[in-house]
Amino acid sequence: MWGDQPWDNDPAADWYGTMMKKTGLAAHVRKTLSEELHKDSADVLRAAAFCLVQFGRIYVWPTEELKDDLKLGIAALKQVLEDDEYCHSIEITIDVREELAQLEERLNTYIW
Template sequence: MRPNHSLTKRAGYDDKAVIRVNLPELAAQIELGRVAGAAALLALGRNAMSFAPLTESSATQQREMAMGTWGPAAWDNDSAADWFADMFEETRLAEFVQRALEQDPEDSPDEIRAAAHVLIALGRTYIWPVDQLDDHLKLAIARLETIKAMYSEESPDFEHTIDDELASLRAALGAN
């Protein structure tokens, strides 16, 4: 999920209820103390799927969490996102991965698969440089499809493994 997009989820209380959330507006309302609880957690959390009854303390905890945290994952907060941005800038890891993915699959299939694995592990919003993420995911998918076609007859296990890698990359691309 990217920031600044609308999000639609079904509420757990009523299967017919649909909540549409404008994330920038919700964040502003949370900061003003006008929205708390499950709606904030739903909009800001990556995997929040249902509502729970609110107590005053849970509303306060969720309001406090929303100030710089938008989910339970290690990368779902401002500090971690800043750390990843600094790390990518200092190490130039995204450029290193891109160079590997741009190699000829016939000459460097192992390096391409290693680079694709880095994307499987780190290729998500708030970690990977957002201006490069979709292009790198698409390039990794294209290269792995080529490698799969080149070597799939040699080993069914290899084909299954490449299929799993492709599924992970496609899921990451769909989540962005």
């Protein structure tokens, strides 16, 4: 164990790796973000980006795609923030901004 998080140990990191391969979650999120970016689909973009908020971190997400996928998630959430119909309340806007800040911090602090 090298930290306090659920993914900060070898067995857990291996489990996440197996889960990502078996479910194809990372590939599905990546495909969704790539295809839906610049479309009028804030709801789908936020849902896909939320997977990165939860799982888009070292030892959980496939490492070779993590940096690019975080960038996609950041772009997606920035687009969501521009959609006034989706961000119809201050609460939703605050939540999306917090999710965006998490992804930006993760991208900026991860050692590549």
